[in-house]
Amino acid sequence: MSDTLSLLDLLPEQSVQVDASADDWRTAIRLAGEGLIRSGAATAEYSDEMIATVEQLGPYIVIAPGLALAHSRPSPAVRRTGLSWVSLRTPVRFGHQDNDPVRVVVGLAATDHSRHTAALGGLAQLLGAPGRLEELLTAPDAATVRRLIGSFEPEVQS
Amino acid sequence: MKILTVCGMGIGSSIILKMNVEKALRRLGVTADVEVADIGTARGAAAGADLVVTSGELAPQLGEVKARIVVIDNFVNVDLITTSLADALREAG
Secondary structure: OOOOOOOHHOOOHHHHEEEEEEHHHHHHHHHHHHHHHHHEEOOOHHHHHHHHHHHHOHHHHHHEEEEEEOOOOOOOOOOOOOEEEEEEEEEEEOOOOOOOOOEEEEEEEEOOOOOOHHHHHHHHHHOOOOOOHHHHHHHOOHHEEEHHHHOOOOOOOO | OOEEEOOOOOHHHHHHHHHHHHHHHHHHHOEEEEEEEEEHHHHHHHHOOOEEEEEOOOOOHHHHOOEEEEEOOOOOOOHHHHHHHHHHHHHHH
């Protein structure tokens, strides 16, 4: 069994939601939490924990223009490591001074600090590649999002 | 050289930041150990670091640290991270 998990391993189709509606950042994070609940990666409490993280530490989870990486720490609310994807029909403000408004929320639940590292690296490369985020944001359905992610070959880390 | 990347929990954005900082360092031809810390342990971990890399949101929460702080607002833009690190390394001598 491999020690590392790929992006697609962590992001099953039921955890991907496109063209979602959220009135505010809390709702947007809850949608990302629901994706983690559907795949069995986390329980409902984890959504509260992800929201509490932003309430305590600010909107630093908006790590790039238009992109929030919603997460909290490993806790009993995390069943296993997983990701979720929510692209928003109407962008939502998180209160970040540079990177608002948010168009996609990636939810992350992790059981430890290491097994998801490679997948996160792949995600970072994917979202840092010019034009790729735009392509993902206009994907019409969950299967297309996964296909686009699967077709991206991450650069091998030296 | 030791570089610390800091996020709120030490499991998400700081890992992405660490990988992209490592990529930027390779471009700059600089060898360094890059470690991840969460905001709660960052001040202690920063004691032995030359640079602390974090977001503009978290930088004020670090408090007093001796290491130079590099603020990055886009964690997936390796070009930007490379420029910011190059500036910080030059200023640090």
